[in-house]
Amino acid sequence: MERLQKVIAHAGIASRRKAEELIQEGKVRVNGKVIKELGVKVSPHDKIEVQGVPVEREEPVYFVLYKPRGVISSVSDDKGRKVVTDFFPFITERIYPVGRLDYDTSGLLIMTNDGDFANNLMHPTSEVEKVYVAKVKGIPSREAIRSLERGIKLEDGKTAPAKIKMISMEKTKQTAIFEVIIHEGRNRQVRRMFEAIGHPVMKLKRERYGFLTLQGLQAGEARELTPHEVKQLRVMATKPKK
Numbered sequence: 001m002e003r004l005q006k007v008i009a010h011a012g013i014a015s016r017r018k019a020e021e022l023i024q025e026g027k028v029r030v031n032g033k034v035i036k037e038l039g040v041k042v043s044p045h046d047k048i049e050v051q052g053v054p055v056e057r058e059e060p061v062y063f064v065l066y067k068p069r070g071v072i073s074s075v076s077d078d079k080g081r082k083v084v085t086d087f088f089p090f091i092t093e094r095i096y097p098v099g100r101l102d103y104d105t106s107g108l109l110i111m112t113n114d115g116d117f118a119n120n121l122m123h124p125t126s127e128v129e130k131v132y133v134a135k136v137k138g139i140p141s142r143e144a145i146r147s148l149e150r151g152i153k154l155e156d157g158k159t160a161p162a163k164i165k166m167i168s169m170e171k172t173k174q175t176a177i178f179e180v181i182i183h184e185g186r187n188r189q190v191r192r193m194f195e196a197i198g199h200p201v202m203k204l205k206r207e208r209y210g211f212l213t214l215q216g217l218q219a220g221e222a223r224e225l226t227p228h229e230v231k232q233l234r235v236m237a238t239k240p241k242k
């Protein structure tokens, strides 16, 4: 369910503010009935008309993208850099990423035009498990890794407990590779966590998001989520916090 003014704005008919005015002026009907109050929520099945003209609503679509490095998690970039929607030239719907991966981070990113779905997944209480593989500079001590697992103080507060496992290390090159499992999705979180223990991340990839993996995808490729996967993600997003 989405707010009426948001649906009107999303359909490209008017700005959110203008849509609110149209509603208050009695120019919007839902299933034939004039609605003048703001805050009314509508489902994809409701028929909306603005000044007698039916609102064409996009069907919700859902994709998983293997974002390559060197791409912005946005729908446009004023500096002309590559953005994640460039990988969907065949899609007419206005999709956008659920959360973001840094420009230099590769890996799994969900793309959709379903605002509720995206908001629920991104909500801090949704607790979807995200799995990253991070190559870091130097070889962190066990104790440093334990401190990251317990939660470490960053400028926006202490991180929630994380699971971290060393995959390999190269003593001669002084680098190490870790699998990092977190639930939160703060900005540049993994990079900031390792920075906080003095081992900056050199390379970062998101390998898993909940039950979704990159299996079968090469960097730059996307596939549509199955209806069952979409349902599973919805359930995960609305799970009450333990």
Ligand code: URA
Pocket (backbone or CB within 6 Å): 100, 101, 102, 105, 187, 188, 189, 190, 191, 192, 204
């Ligand atoms: N953590 C980061 O530091 N960067 C990302 O892109 C995702 C998680």
